[in-house]
Amino acid sequence: MTDKxxxxxxxxxxxxxxxxxxxxxxDWRLDDGVSPALxxxxxxxxxCESLIVAEARLADDLRLExxxxxxxxxxxxxxxxxxxxxxxxxxxxxxxxxxxxxxxxVARIRTGVAYSMVPVIRTRHILGHVEYWQGDTNEIRARAxxxxxxxxxxxxxxxxxxxxxxxxxxxxxxKIAVKQINLIDADCLQENNTFFL
Numbered sequence: 026m027t028d029k030x031x032x033x034x035x036x037x038x039x040x041x042x043x044x045x046x047x048x049x050x051x052d053w054r055l056d057d058g059v060s061p062a063l064x065x066x067x068x069x070x071x072x073c074e075s076l077i078v079a080e081a082r083l084a085d086d087l088r089l090e091x092x093x094x095x096x097x098x099x100x101x102x103x104x105x106x107x108x109x110x111x112x113x114x115x116x117x118x119x120x121x122x123x124x125x126x127x128x129x130x131v132a133r134i135r136t137g138v139a140y141s142m143v144p145v146i147r148t149r150h151i152l153g154h155v156e157y158w159q160g161d162t163n164e165i166r167a168r169a170x171x172x173x174x175x176x177x178x179x180x181x182x183x184x185x186x187x188x189x190x191x192x193x194x195x196x197x198x199x200k201i202a203v204k205q206i207n208l209i210d211a212d213c214l215q216e217n218n219t220f221f222l
Contacts, residue, residue, distance in 0.1 A: 037099040038123055043114050046101065049203060050110050052160070053168050053189035064159050072199045073157060073165050073192045080201060081150035081171075084221040089131040092221065093124075097193055097200040100124050104218065108211045119208075119215060141217060147176040152188075164202070165192045171206075182216065185209055 065073075076095060083092035096102070104119040105111065113121050122130065133139050151172045160166040167190040175182045191203035208215075 038101070042101075043112070046103070046203065046205075047112055049166070049189060049191055050205070052166060053205065054109065055156075055168065065157055065165055069165060069194075069199070070157050073167060073190075074155065076192065076199050076201065077152065077155065077167060077169065077190060080204075081152055085148050085150055087145065089134065089221075093127060093131060095201055096124055096127065096204075097195050097202045098124060100127075100201055101203050102127055102206075102221075103204065104206045104208065104211070106211055106215075108207065108209065110205065110207060110211075119211065119218060120206075144178065149174045160191060163194050165199070166190065167192060184218075186211070 080092060080095040083089070083095065100123065102120065102122045103110075103113065104121075105113070106117055106119045134142050151174075152169045153171075155167060155169040157165055157167045168187060169190070170187050171185060173184040175184065186206065186208040188207065189203070189205040190201060192199050193202040194200075
């Protein structure tokens with residue numbers, strides 16, 4: 026039985042939200058090669074940095090309920106299938122989840138019978154070159170390079186690329202509103218990314 030009090034709706038995924046995603050994509054690309062001016066309060070920057078590190082660590086440790094708590098109530102987790110990323114309204118993505126779908130994935134994994142997690146996958150995220158800058162009101166944007174080592178069925182797989190983040194303050198805590206994972210081989214044949222990047 027589903028607890029309706031914790032369920033999320035998808036009503037926020039409308040054209041205005043997708044338009045905002047595409048503005049974020051343009052901003053994260055840093056096309057001029059220069060990072061935007063930081064102009065971020067030191068306390069907020071430290072809290073956002075802690076959030077990004079904790080989200081990766083919680084995914085690695087499969088503490089998935091706590092991992093979900095890193096995300097805003099109106100969030101998107103997005104892995105484009107192109108490099109650079111194109112509008113998700115116009116192309117198939119590798120992953121595109123709102124908060125409700127993330128909760129569904131975690132619930133499926135927790136059944137213990139999700140074939141894609143038997144045996145349980147082990148991952149380690151390495152994040153680097155993290156840049157932060159002021160976004161819209163009550164928002165900090167970030168970009169980080171990553172390498173993920175994944176062990177599944179005695180086989181190592183290495184993934185790399187960069188991640189874009191939109192971080193928002195929600196009830197006095199910073200949360201991830203958008204996480205875009207840009208694999209360097211996004212436009213190549215992919216194995217099943219059954220785990221959280």
